[in-house]
Amino acid sequence: MRTHLCGNVTENLTGQSVVLCGWVARSRDLGGLIFIGLRDHAGVLQVVVEPENKPAFAEAEKLRNEFCVRVTGTVRLRPESQWNPDMATGRVELLAETVEILNASAPLPLLMSDDDGEEVRLKYRYLDLRRDRLQRNLRLRTRLTRAIRGYLDGHDFLDIETPILTRATPEGARDYLVPSRAQPRSFFALPQSPQLFKQLLMMGGMDRYYQIARCFRDEDLRADRQPEFTQLDLEMAFVDEADVQAIAEGMVRAAFREVLDVELPGPFPRMSWAEAMRRYGSDKPDLRIPLELVTICDAVREVEFKVFSGPANDPGSRVVALKAPGAAGQSRKQIDDYAAYAGRYGAKGLAWMKVKDPAAGIEGVQSPIAKFLDGSAVAGILEATGAAAGDLLLFGADKKPVVNAFMGALRLKLGRDLALVEPGWRPLWVVDFPMFEFDPDEARYDALHHPFTAPAVADPESLKAHAGEAVSRAYDMVLNGAEIGGGSVRIHDPVLQQAVFDLLGIDEAEAKQRFGFLLEALRYGCPPHGGIAFGIDRIAALMCGEDSIREVIAFPKTTTAGCPLTGAPSVVDAAQLDELHIQLKPGK
Structure with missing residues (x-):
């Protein structure tokens, strides 16, 4: 239907006939000439419709913002006094020969600008996505994931999917539960991360795994949280902390180089958790x-x-x-x-x-x-x-x-x-995290990361004797005050794993009931292994200069975990609930 993209029409095409498709970004009638800003994902081009061309002019008079149109015409230079240096196409325009309305637009329910409230932007997200800001953000995000895949593919990682329907595991937030029709009164859980499965892949000899995975957490939301989010997950066998960090740092460097043409300073400095808290009050300090x-x-x-x-x-x-x-x-x-x-x-x-x-x-x-x-x-x-x-x-x-x-x-x-934030990028590794946090109400320890993180000491008795001072083999990558990735070397010894469970108040029976499959796998020659996970949404937001990850997600949820576009979550009819053996409590 088209020969070129609007944003790609330049002086090199002067005198040529082209066919363009897109949306009307603006339309103005100035003294008998109609000027149209025709927009597609590549940019905006000025189209001129002259009154002498009566069929085209008659169609152009009908146009309103966001009409979907097809235009045929000849590219010509604008007068030098009308050049627009802010547009890639600012030196040329299209003299229309034909104007075809592909689809008219109803009066718009939003302004198509940053002045629109977030609720209305999300309700009409398909319109909001047409804007330059969202187009730019999602295209940058695509380049980011492409760069990540290219780097990991080049370092012998296998791209392996793990289950979405799994069982509940303790990872710090509430699970989203899915009732099973085939097994009444039983539930799947949507994964908070692929943590256990990626460890099982190492036990299965996969050696190097990665996945750009969907993860789900039922927690209170804010600008950098969503109930469903995208995580780069990777795991490696026969490694220590330095091995994982070298791969992760190389990958982030490659992504910034390819996506933003930015060479990150390096090597990334390292700072202990204790020093970060002492100097900055945060385990993700903004060094700018x-x-x-x-x-x-x-x-x-x-x-x-x-x-x-x-x-x-x-x-x-x-x-x-x-x-x-x-x-x-x-x-x-x-x-x-x-x-x-x-x-x-x-x-x-x-x-x-x-x-x-x-x-x-x-x-x-x-x-x-x-x-x-x-x-x-x-x-x-x-x-x-x-x-x-x-x-x-x-x-x-x-x-x-x-x-x-x-x-x-x-x-x-x-x-x-006070305008003290320095320009540029300041990456950092934060290391030597405490292994546990003590919960005085429950009189037991909680895992600072997750219960499969290896402690710096390998002796179970020594760990139990000095649990309050124990340091883990965990590490976080921080960039400009945002934690973009976190991981650890994992426990591969079943005796040490049970010692950690004991400190967390998880006895053998409960451990077996909740993740017996992992404990069983540890008994069969489990290799030393470790990994890291990165928040794709968060990295993309940083690269785009956005404060909220919602601006780099095509269809995000609100801070109440709702979707104004689809109306989700929604009420389910009684027949469907009955089929799943679910009965709702009376109430609001």
């Missing part, structure tokens, strides 16, 4: 922001201000300062806004100090808490933070996880608000 948390416990242990001295003397707590360079001019309202922001992440308050003259000690600072501090404490704070005249200090004091959460979030906000 040159702000760090500074521990000031030594300076405030003896002050009368119990908000500081209490945590400073508690091994499970910390007191930190965050220096905002040159921000002492912030108003009280702006500082109060920062306190309210920190409160969303658990802060009970936000102490602050404006530095006027650091050489003057306590006389050179302005702060509502200065009266509770002595000269020695203020001097220690100023020395530890390296504060200069005109700086603003913000303080956090509480249990370590609480302080890390709200001061880490505040660091990111300050970096953006």
Whole structure:
């Protein structure tokens, strides 16, 4: 039906006859001439319809935005004064010979711009997808997955699919359940990841596996979460951490080189989890922001201000300062806004100090808490933070996880608000994660990653004796403050695996019931193995410069896990429920 794409018509085609198909992006009648912006996935071309061509002009007069049309005409240069440098086709136009309406459009229910609300954009996603922004994003995403496949294919990985209908496994979120008609009162679970199957593939001698897999998690949503998402999964046999990291880093480098023509700095630096939390309050620090948390416990242990001295003397707590360079001019309202922001992440308050003259000690600072501090404490704070005249200090004091959460979030906000975010890409490996988190309510440990992650110590008794200090063989890849991938070396010894289950409160009977097939496989010569998984949606969003992964997914869900386009989830009729042996509770 067409000979060329709209966005590919350039000066090289001047004088040639072409046939184009697309949608009307705009239509203007200027003094008898009709100008049409004709758009397809490749771009927009200006089409001119002259009144002397009566059949074409009559059809062009009917056109409205988003009419689907076919145009035949001759390419010609625009007058130089009308060149548009913002368009790839800005030096040429098409003089129409025929205009054919392939399909008219009803009045549009949205503006076809970023001003449309997200709900209406998702309800009419098929229209939203026509926009340049979404076209660009999804085409970049395609190049990303193509680059990933090319790299892994070139490194002898096998592309193997794993089941979608499986059984529930403990991976940190609620499962989506699917009732079985053939086996009444039994349920499949949609996979949160292919974790167990990829380990079984290593046990099956596949050696190197990858899959761009759909995963499902029933959890509260936000900008970087969806109930169904796409994950690059890979696993390797007979490897240690360095082997997996080398392949993963090489793949990410190749993808950025091929998709964005960007050479990532390298090798990627490595930072322990403990150091990341101490310096940035986060296990996914954005290294583009040159702000760090500074521990000031030594300076405030003896002050009368119990908000500081209490945590400073508690091994499970910390007191930190965050220096905002040159921000002492912030108003009280702006500082109060920062306190309210920190409160969303658990802060009970936000102490602050404006530095006027650091050489003057306590006389050179302005702060509502200065009266509770002595000269020695203020001097220690100023020395530890390296504060200069005109700086603003913000303080956090509480249990370590609480302080890390709200001061880490505040660091990111300050970096953006003060325009301190450096350009470019800052990758990082975060390593040496704790093996467990202790749950005081249940009086047991939880796995920080998943229960199949190998500990750094291979002796089960030593692991049990020092579980609180145990370090795992896990690793995360972080890019510009986003965790884009995470993995670990797995447990391949059944005795060590049961020791981990014991610490997690999973006895042998429960372990056998939940994933006995994996434990059985461990008994038959399981090789040492490890892997990593990457969030395709998240990497694509970063590459596209989008804050939300919904902008790189063709048909995403809302933050309530609904689909405005299809109306899913929806009510199911009684007959279908009866066939599945499901009875609904009475209620709303």
